[in-house]
Amino acid sequence: MSPRRATAGGRIDRQRTIRFTFDGHQFTGHAGDTLASALLANGVTLFGRSFKYHRPRGVMTAGVNEPNALVTIVNGGVREPNIPATTVEIFDGLTAESQNRFPTLSYDIGALNQLGGRLLSAGFYYKTFMGPVIGPLKGTRLWMACEYFIRRAAGLGSAGLEKDPARYERMNAFCDVLVVGSGPAGLMAAQAAAESGARVILAELEAVPGGSANWSDEAIDGMPAAKWASSAVGKLKALENVRLLPRTTVWGYYDDNTLAAVERVTDHKSAPAKGEPRHRHWTIRAQTVVLATGALERPLVFPGNDRPGVMLADAARRYVNQFGVLPGEKIAIFTNNDSAYRAAHALKKAGAAIVAIIDLRREVSDAARQIAASVVGEHLTGHAVVATEGGKQVSGIKVQPFDIATASVSGDPRSLHADCLLVSGGWSPTIHLASQAGLKPVWIEQLQAFLPPQPTQKWLAAGAITGSFSTQEAISQGHAAGAKAADSKSAEPGDLPIADADSLDPCPAPIFEIKAPGKAFVDHQHDVTADDVRLAHREGFVSVEHLKRYTTLGMATDQGKTSNVPGLAIMAETLGKPIPEVGTTRFRPPFAPVSVGALAAERYGDIRPERLTPMHDWHVENGATLYAAGLWHRPMIYGLAGETVEQAYVRETKAVRGGVGLVDVSTLGKIAVQGPDAAAFLDRVYTNMFSTLAVGKARYGLMLREDGFVLDDGTTWRLGEHDFLMTTTTANAGKVMQHLEYLLDVVWPELRVHLTSVTDQWAGAAISGPKSREVLAACVTGTAVDNDALPFMGIVHGEIDGAPVMICRLSFSGELAYEVYCGAGHGTHVWATLMKGGENFGIVPYGLEALGTMRIEKGHVTGAEIDGRTTARDLHLDWMLSKKKPFIGSAMMDREGLLAEDRLQLVGIISLDNRPLNGGAHIVEHLDEANPHGSIGHLTAACYSPVLGRYIGLALVSGGKARHGSRAFVSDPLRRRFGPIEIVSHHFYDPEGSRMHG
Known part of the structure; x- marks a missing residue:
């Protein structure tokens, strides 16, 4: 017999002995024990050390609210720290370790921190950050001197470095009634709802449903409470419209009665079945929720x-x-x-x-x-x-x-x-989920506790969460709530409060602290004392939110479940105010810690979808080297045998500039903007005018955010009076769509405009170079493509080998160029036809590296320059800012800071030592390789320019335009690249645009 095990009683299976290890020592327990109960039964009282002072700590609670007895569960090389021993079900082979101690739990050198208690009082981190400069350390602030030691001492348990071999999975569930908590109130709510025909889910965080009935002394309906609970659970299991979820913590309550829960499927098993997940994450959508979450003792x-x-x-x-x-x-x-x-x-x-x-x-x-x-x-x-x-x-x-x-x-x-x-x-009703889904909690003086707020969603409360601690009243409330929830017509909180049936008074005296000499702890895990709370008040932190952050009260793994109300009471007394005036911090998800594996579930590794253009297979078959550009796989180069990447893109660039090339542009964002108010809408969205655009024409457009910074650029084509096709950059396609939908839904709901994302419906190919018109003329039927029929920014419709196409004459390369759009299903056919039609003209396919080289030479901007911090003026696009109309961002774009002369502006960069440049490298006026500093800007893109025969780049540089013709240096310490550069105009090539108008 274990030293503290009673000779009889309990719901453990005394016939089954479980062997487990704690801190290297072998112990035994019984099936049904938690790690805490088994260790207590073996006479173990020391479980861990506190966070700050490393004081010895034992078990304080018996459930999820445990602040002291945190352990690390070890499974081979996998270590999971900060698990309350009160929630760990023992199994054969369980290995657990205590935390926050060195070298052993009994003899912890960290306990010396208690000698510096005055130095480690509330706010010592902040005071260290702002501490004085230490003279002997040559100007080092106190934090810099202490940081290493503080970081070494911080934290609780240590996670392992081994990959977690466990499997996690996700589930979605829909129900009429979700009951959270399976005490007497929850069991009755589930039964009443189920008997009304509702689909019911009953979630219980403990292994055995029944809640407090499992350890109650009283009788319910003439039988012991635990037996009554077991009988009620048995009835529910027999019903087909009820799903029981034991070992399931409902941790978050979100909009539209969507709740998040984690089921611990195999944490209690020594050998999980093949394929069985460790945790299962549930997203539950319910018509009505019944919160029967009980109360926590303080x-x-x-x-x-x-x-x-x-x-x-x-x-x-x-x-x-x-x-x-x-x-x-x-x-x-x-x-x-x-x-x-x-x-x-x-x-x-x-x-x-x-x-x-x-x-x-x-x-x-x-x-x-x-x-x-x-x-x-x-x-x-x-x-x-x-x-x-x-x-x-x-x-x-x-x-x-x-x-x-x-x-x-x-x-x-x-x-x-x-x-x-x-x-x-006293008792604190477990109102966490109710608080997440409602308003501010309500303070009840009689109970010295916060009760649930009025619902803002369809939920009801029953049992101790309502402030009623009578089992009979909990049963009555639960039955009424379940029946009402099944009707799904309204949601009201339970009655408040009801006297206990056995005449024991649950209402505490309004005393939480006994003032006497010595350390009196409020938050046990974080070592927050009553004196710390009063110190926070003296130092001006009188808001409960500031109190929480300054003292770390309630920020431990138990999230203040035991410390919240006592801490507020002490603050209220110090302020001379009642607790309701002091208020309480709002409870936020999660109710209890959630494993990262459960949140990720099957979504691990590279979880991004792979988007392939319609011509993807052709690219692969014809030697393309592909890489990810956002979510898309796009050709980088079409390399020949033995070519480097630079040699390949230089060859492709020369071929386009001297003849003709074809590039896949299917990834550009494409949005159909349609409706009677489409033109007016585009006028408001873009900085330039679109209502004046003729049908059959395209125009380059610029969008700003509301704060005046550039959001995106692209062309929009007018296909009909009320029909436009907007193109966006590949990277910003989703962002622009969301932006436009927000404007129509919230800002201008009166506009008669419909948006449709059609990116995947169109395949696109840009044919560029001096011979591009000749290739098109040889391939296209049904329309002419000469200068008169298809002028710059004009649109025509025709066919290529029987496939309908839409062609717009526009250029990103700076050469004569056309974008050919067709239905995605025709993409490869049209592409292959253009390649075959261009054979006599020396056509080459080219990738993003050549496309990027030509855009840098031309000085066009992309996402590298439109980085959320640049304005139209920074990018020399102020010629696009209409003075005839307001537009999104126009009210904010002329703020003083956005007009400053020293803002980062777009410039060109030429390497004077003719060595490669790298995007992200800094530009400095004075080179200091030993101590790089003094950045005046940075490179956004770089390449070797076949036109100039030099390494060039685009950059954002302070006061950029005024620096044209000046010398500076590139400083790239991570890649050890330093050297002289010249700052020039960003227009390296054909600034007049004669080639693309040819």
């Missing part, structure tokens, strides 16, 4: 309240009733409400000695006095615990008389021998 704040052996009273009740584990042999109980008396009764019944119940209240209920009289050595009302005694385990406590009216102790302290102290500071 601790009291007093000196020494963090010593191992101090535990929440209801947690001890659960350990003895569910796991058959006694948390101590001589137990004292400290409370400000009646609920702790239930724990005293349960522990006494299991064989523990209850040495004293210390109650802050002088007057308690008759029911509480009756329990005390039957189980307690001493019943000290009007007293408080002012200290705990012992080392790494409680060995005794000190108590003093306490006056609630003045919230102060008096008289001489006296010592009581106890090896375990159970505390109860």
